[in-house]
Amino acid sequence: MTFRIISQDSTTAARTGVLNTTHGDIATPAFMPVGTQAAVKTLSPEQIKRTRIQIILGNAYHLKIRPGEDVIETAGGLHRFMNWDRPILTDSGGYQIFSLAQMTKISDRAASFQSHIDGARIMLTPEDAVELQRRLGTDIAMVLDHCVGYPSERGLVEDAMRRTLLWARRSLDARRGAEQMLFAITQGGVYPELREECTRQLVGMNFDGYAVGGLSVGEPKEKTAEVVALSAALLPPDKPRYLMGVGFPEDILNAVENGIDMFDCVLPTRNARNGEAFTSTGRLKIRNSEHKVSDEPLDEECDCYCCRNFSRSYLRHLFQAGEILGLTLLTEHNVRFYAKLTAGIRAAIAKGNFAGFKKGFLAKYNAS
């Protein structure tokens, strides 16, 4: 498993690459739709495939709680369990322990918390997180990290950063075999010197890839951008760089410009279920009465199953009437939108014209 840079943009840090995994190659920059509980919400594997998404994200924390790693391992791993034969990255649970779990106690040895589903007490060491993801059999595993909110005092952020480094080291040591890639996660909040130290030390450990973590936890957008730029510049050019939990199309464009290669976010799927479609002319709320008799597709420029077959009028009706089909159709559209966005980004970088693509995309996207 290797990562190879294919092309470098002429005026920005944007680059295209190919990441080889056990279940196939991923052209980067790539977007991963979120399949938390062994399903990209509302979509079947064949529906995901025809959006031309290359890799999906699963969540070790959720899968440990339900159905449990025993069930998935017995089924032959997460790929076979959910019938998805292409790459899967699993998040370790660090972020979920921070955002979802209850009664969390974190020591250097382990994170201990109560399941958000049934209150069961769970103890997770960094070694457990590596083993858990090995049993899930995914292509890319993430180390367990210690994530803190914003704002947090410097001392707390520094402590979490130090623990994240300690856990990263132990995760590497706990690793068995090389079939599954292991990515580190940088922490350090919005403190540049902590981010820098964390990133440098993790790079020294030589992971297969690096994620920028602990962002989108409440900090202002400028702070996020600052940390992304700083982190990307410190990460080795020959390893994939993954910005976790991002984001809106404009956020992705900005991060790519700084040299980020991978993204995941609930936005396309969650917003679809709330009746919001991403289109080439901006975001569209399908419940709006203006769509009541509209014969137009969601997006004139889209080639997805939803846009080729259904009018805004019909989609609005499905949402007004509470029909599940509406959620599925908008989700497939939004995931296709993100797949097309990243494909457009890759094509533009290959031509050395990322800046032109970004400008053109945003001009149309923000016009209305």
Next chain:
Amino acid sequence: MTFRIISQDSTTAARTGVLNTTHGDIATPAFMPVGTQAAVKTLSPEQIKRTRIQIILGNAYHLKIRPGEDVIETAGGLHRFMNWDRPILTDSGGYQIFSLAQMTKISDRAASFQSHIDGARIMLTPEDAVELQRRLGTDIAMVLDHCVGYPSERGLVEDAMRRTLLWARRSLDARRGAEQMLFAITQGGVYPELREECTRQLVGMNFDGYAVGGLSVGEPKEKTAEVVALSAALLPPDKPRYLMGVGFPEDILNAVENGIDMFDCVLPTRNARNGEAFTSTGRLKIRNSEHKVSDEPLDEECDCYCCRNFSRSYLRHLFQAGEILGLTLLTEHNVRFYAKLTAGIRAAIAKGNFAGFKKGFLAKYNAS
């Protein structure tokens, strides 16, 4: 548009036929999944098609309330609105006025009621129901009938039967053009002499087809069977016979045996959403813990997308985790089960062996 009997079973009243409609031929006996609000719940048209279902049912009452016939007519009719290019039958709303509407007042002139969605006062004459369905542009329209519950006093049932006959006559007179078939609905509760009179009079009016209505409203199963047998025997052999709102596989087999040609029911779709699958070995509750690590498909004998790709273990997980994908997969399976059941029935009748098929099917279905 014609109905032609193709084969007659050797020992029962079961028969196969072909019903020609504007949107294609329907081989009978046929089952119609319910697409009340311009969608067979959870399924896209392509998912419905691959179950090999030939015709779906829409509901004029629901569509009038939401999104309104104006919206659907503007879209070019119900077929174009929902992107379903095969036959559609619409129910008139008689049953919904009885079962869903509030503050209902029924006179010979019209049914007047409050919408179950927003309480809006709606007045519907039999002529309105014909015109409404003409605007929806479906292949088969049903006359507006007056449905009463069980038990009901004879006087009330007789009054509703008399009104149903009056409305049927006026529906025929209100009809414009012959592109859309118009089916009558028999009433008369569980009183044989009322059923007989209603059926004879409707047959005298020469409709394109006849439905047995007003059943499954609380009466015992033996009463239902009695009315079905009596009604089917009185209906003309050269017209399609449709038993409304039925039912379980065993009910369909019994009705086919009496010469019924068409069925609709919410069971395959509704039960799927409640986690119940119909299989060749009986009904299966996917949430049961026995399926926790089962690698088996829902039904070994099934060729649907769900059974070809997913294990009971995965499906159980989807239901436990509240994933919408589980509802969609079970729905597609159940609809395919009903499509296969009716295809099996047709093949058996063609061979003159309906009784053998029924016996074999039920032996396996009821064994566990």
